[in-house]
Amino acid sequence: MTKLWGGRFDGKNEAWIDAFGASISFDQALAKQDILGSLAHVKMLGETGILTPEESTLISNGLTNLQKKLANNELTFTIENEDIHLNIEKMLHDEIGPIAGKLHTARSRNDQVATDMHLYLKEEVSAIIEKIKHFRSVLVAKAEEHIETLVPGYTHLQHAQPISFGHHLMAYYHMLTRDYERFNESLKRIDLSPLGSAALAGTTFPIDRELTANELGFSGIYANSLDAVSDRDFILEFLSNSSLLMMHLSRFCEELILWCSYEYQFVELTDTFSTGSSIMPQKKNPDMAELIRGKTGRVYGNLFGLLTIMKGLPLAYNKDLQEDKEGMFDTVATVSASLEIMAGMIDTMTVKNDNMQASTQKDFSNATELADYLANKGLPFRQAHEIVGKLVLQCTQNGNYLQDIPLSDYQAVSPLIEADIYEVLDARQAVIRRNSAGGTSFEQVRLQITQAKQSL
Numbered sequence: 001m002t003k004l005w006g007g008r009f010d011g012k013n014e015a016w017i018d019a020f021g022a023s024i025s026f027d028q029a030l031a032k033q034d035i036l037g038s039l040a041h042v043k044m045l046g047e048t049g050i051l052t053p054e055e056s057t058l059i060s061n062g063l064t065n066l067q068k069k070l071a072n073n074e075l076t077f078t079i080e081n082e083d084i085h086l087n088i089e090k091m092l093h094d095e096i097g098p099i100a101g102k103l104h105t106a107r108s109r110n111d112q113v114a115t116d117m118h119l120y121l122k123e124e125v126s127a128i129i130e131k132i133k134h135f136r137s138v139l140v141a142k143a144e145e146h147i148e149t150l151v152p153g154y155t156h157l158q159h160a161q162p163i164s165f166g167h168h169l170m171a172y173y174h175m176l177t178r179d180y181e182r183f184n185e186s187l188k189r190i191d192l193s194p195l196g197s198a199a200l201a202g203t204t205f206p207i208d209r210e211l212t213a214n215e216l217g218f219s220g221i222y223a224n225s226l227d228a229v230s231d232r233d234f235i236l237e238f239l240s241n242s243s244l245l246m247m248h249l250s251r252f253c254e255e256l257i258l259w260c261s262y263e264y265q266f267v268e269l270t271d272t273f274s275t276g277s278s279i280m281p282q283k284k285n286p287d288m289a290e291l292i293r294g295k296t297g298r299v300y301g302n303l304f305g306l307l308t309i310m311k312g313l314p315l316a317y318n319k320d321l322q323e324d325k326e327g328m329f330d331t332v333a334t335v336s337a338s339l340e341i342m343a344g345m346i347d348t349m350t351v352k353n354d355n356m357q358a359s360t361q362k363d364f365s366n367a368t369e370l371a372d373y374l375a376n377k378g379l380p381f382r383q384a385h386e387i388v389g390k391l392v393l394q395c396t397q398n399g400n401y402l403q404d405i406p407l408s409d410y411q412a413v414s415p416l417i418e419a420d421i422y423e424v425l426d427a428r429q430a431v432i433r434r435n436s437a438g439g440t441s442f443e444q445v446r447l448q449i450t451q452a453k454q455s456l
Contacts, residue, residue: 018079018080018082019079021082021319022079022082022083023082023083023084023322023325024077024078024079024081024082024083024084024087025079026325026326026329027083027084027113027116027325028077028084028087029120029325029329030084030113030116030117030120030325031070031075031077031084031088032067032070033115033116033117033119033120034084034085034088034112034116035063035066035067035070035088036119036216037112037115037116037119037195037212037216038063038088038092038103039060039063039064039067039215040195040211040212040215040216041103041106041107041195041212042056042059042060042063042103043056043060043211043212043215044207044208044211044212044215045102045103045105045106045207046060047208047211048205048206048207048208048211049206050105050106050205050206050207051102051105055099055102058096058099059092059096059099059100059102059103061096062092062095062096062100063092063103065095066088066091066092066095075091083109083113084116085109085112085113086109089101089103089104105205106196106198106203106205106207107195107196107198107203108197108198108199108200108229110197110198110199110200110229110316110317111194111195111196111197111198111199111225111228111229112195113321114194114195114197114228114229114231115193115194115195115216117234117235117324117325117328118190118191118192118193118194118218118234119216120328121190121234121235121238121328122187122190122191122217124332124336125183125186125187125190125238126187127336128183128332128335128336128339129180129183129184129187131336131339131340131343132176132179132180132183132245132339133180133456134339134343135176135339135342135343135346136173136176136177136180136452136456137456138343138346138347139169139170139172139173139176139346140170140173140449140452140453140456141347142169142346142347142349142351143165143166143167143169143170143173143445143448143449144166144449145166145351146164146165146166146169146351146353147164147166147442147445147446147449148164148166148442149164149165149166149351149353149356149357150162150163150164150165150356150357150360150427150428150431151163151164151165151168151266151356151357151359151360152356152359152360152363152365153168153365153440159359159360159363159364159365160365161365161366161368161430161434162360162365162366162427162428162430162431163431163434163440164431164440164441164442164445165351165356166445166449167440167444167445167448169346170445170448170449170452172248172252173448173452175248176245176248177452177455178244179241179244179245179248182241182244183238183241183245186234186237186238186241188219189233189234189237190234190238191218191219191220192218192219192220192221192222192234193209193212193213193216193218193220193221193222194221194222194228194229194231195209195212195213195216195221196208196209196212196221197222197225197226197228197229198225198229199229199316199317200225200226200229200230200315200316200317201225201226202225209221226315226316229316229317230313230315230316230317230321232306232310232321232324235306235324235328236303236306236307236310238328238331239299239302239303239306239327239328239331240303242299242302242303242331242334242335243296243299243300243303245335246292246295246296246299246300246334246335246338247296249292249296249338249339249342250292250293250296252342253286253289253290253292253293253342254293256269256286256289256345256349257286257289257290257293260284260286260289264355264359265352265355266351266352266355266356266359267349267350267351267352268349268350268352269284269286269288269289269345269348269349270345270348270349270350271284272344272348273286273287273288273289273341273344273345273348274286274287274288275287288341288345289345292338292341292342295334295338298330298334299331299334299335301327302327302328302330302331303327305323305327306323306324306327306328309321309323309324357427360427361427362401363401364392364395364401364402365427365430366402366403366424366425366426366427366430367388367389367392367402369424369425369430369433370384370388370391370402370421370424370425371384371385371387371388372384373417373421373424374387374388374414374416374417377416378416379414379416387413387414388402391405391413402425403422403425403426407419407421
């Protein structure tokens with residue numbers, strides 16, 4: 001079969017060469033957007049007089065028929081037509097005859113594919129934004145249930161200070177809020193139309209780019225035709241934002257995996273988000289959390305793959321840019337599914353309050369309370385720090401904890417220590433007292449949650 005661009009050529013590629021160069025196996029995902037772009041383009045060609053009203057109507061009707069067939073899964077794509085644009089054009093030719101060839105007036109596949117991807121990402125990023133918003137609402141609801149649930153706060157994976165579990169969950173809410181803002185901000189750069197830039201230099205036809213932009217719901221047009229057809233920053237920004245989002249989800253998943261372990265027993269995930277072992281019947285594995293942690297790597301890979309493709313490309317379009325799509329499609333699917341699974345896991349997980357709270361009792365996460373107590377009594381903090389460090393060493397050697405030391409022993413170390421020290425060392429009181437702005441006190445966590453609800 002003669003290629004639609006084959007007039008310059010007198011040879012014929014072998015099938016395996018065609019297969020290597022074709023993109024229809026993956027860019028058929030842009031069929032909806034390609035038809036929408038073509039409908040806008042042919043409407044503009046008719047309204048500017050480049051095509052007659054009859055020609056414009058005939059082509060538009062043919063495209064509408066293809067749109068209906070696409071919705072009913074009645075379109076068949078072929079490698080012979082190599083990409084989504086030529087496949088749709090060939091189908092249109094079969095629908096309405098040679099007049100279909102006029103659709104490509106004042107247009108190139110270069111601005112066509114860029115338009116398709118802008119339309120695609122605008123829709124998908126908007127959907128991802130809503131999924132982030134939903135996950136944030138799940139986090140707030142779970143945090144509100146556990147404002148007064150105590151859990152060890154960690155640094156270096158060592159018990160550091162007791163905190164509210166609600167406070168811990170709200171840390172992820174704020175991470176997701178930044179992700180939400182980044183994706184929203186990126187829509188400004190996605191929401192631009194390259195259509196009408198043609199191959200790279202614009203066109204001699206009297207087109208109306210604003211008309212097609214408005215028809216497709218874009219807020220503006222690219223100001224430079226070279227930039228319009230060669231720009232993939234909007235995809236890179238999406239992949240970058242997705243990488244940050246997945247990094248946050250992966251950190252959360254790492255904690256969920258730890259919390260589910262026998263050693264922690266802080267939470268239990270429902271069976272929906274767990275799997276068993278083929279050999280060990282007792283196992284309940286947090287596989288969905290592990291998969292999200294693992295899939296983060298493929299999202300990073302998609303970002304670095306496209307960055308590497310772009311770094312040496314001269315202006316304007318190059319065939320290398322065919323490689324911009326699969327990573328984008330894969331990242332959309334990965335991020336969307338990960339957000340849905342994370343929201344489900346957190347919404348349905350069982351929090352083992354007693355285990356969390358017990359973990360704040362038999363440890364030294366109250367050591368800072370004793371140091372602060374002495375500092376408030378006038379002792380220089382560094383001196384207080386040293387005294388408490390020595391007391392912790394003695395406790396570890398004796399097998400007891402700071403709250404187990406008799407008052408007489410405390411007063412032998414420092415006469416500044418009085419009977420109220422045992423209240424100070426209580427984990428719950430330690431959390432309540434941390435009432436600085438953004439701190440873990442119940443009052444501050446309630447304030448965070450109130451502000452989050454207002455924001456949502």
